[in-house]
């Protein structure tokens with residue numbers, strides 16, 4: 001597995017190796033011991049799978065508040081998405097900043113979005129299947145959404161020449177300034 005840090009510290013792109021032969025391919029998509037040697041140790045407790053039928057579907061920006069916060073490891077087995085993580089840790093030097101990258105079945109890459117970040121994605125084509133692991137179970141009372149187009153965050157969503165399609169929850173989500181995220185930035189020890 002190749003690890004590639006992104007512009008926001010702690011958000012990481014992971015590139016699993018794909019071993020191909022005449023039958024197809026085999027790939028280790030998560031391996032605790034390999035990631036532990038990179039300083040990443042996470043106990044996953046739930047696997048999610050979502051399907052979006054059209055291009056332009058936006059899900060997000062979502063997170064669960066502490067103590068039900070979730071790390072997420074996201075990958076795509078069909079189609080492609082523009083995936084976004086936003087730093088929502090109060091006091092963080094990068095609070096409110098976002099990072100985005102294309103995750104696709106073709107690239108076979110993954111993004112690790114840690115606790116303290118809101119997460120969302122836009123489908124870049126029809127029929128996208130997104131799979132992700134989370135480190136805490138779904139807790140509806142702690143589930144929060146932030147507006148995908150909050151100007152204070154300024155995510156540059158790609159132009160996919162399709163109407164944006166949102167859930168009702170996401171269409172009425174508040175801006176980050178009005179959300180109590182519950183995350184406080186902890187400076188790393190020297």
Ligand SMILES: Cc1cn([C@H]2C[C@H](O)[C@@H](COP(=O)(O)OP(=O)(O)O[C@H]3O[C@@H](C)C(=O)[C@@H](O)[C@H]3O)O2)c(=O)[nH]c1=O
Nearest residue numbers: 048050059060061062063072119120121137138167169
């Ligand atoms: C997230 C979740 C939803 N649900 C239910 C609630 C609802 O009836 C239905 C759809 O839920 P949502 O509209 O919240 O689904 P969706 O908008 O796809 O939410 C997801 O978006 C991405 C960006 C994330 O990061 C995820 O953590 C999650 O928040 O599924 C579960 O049963 N378990 C879960 O873990």
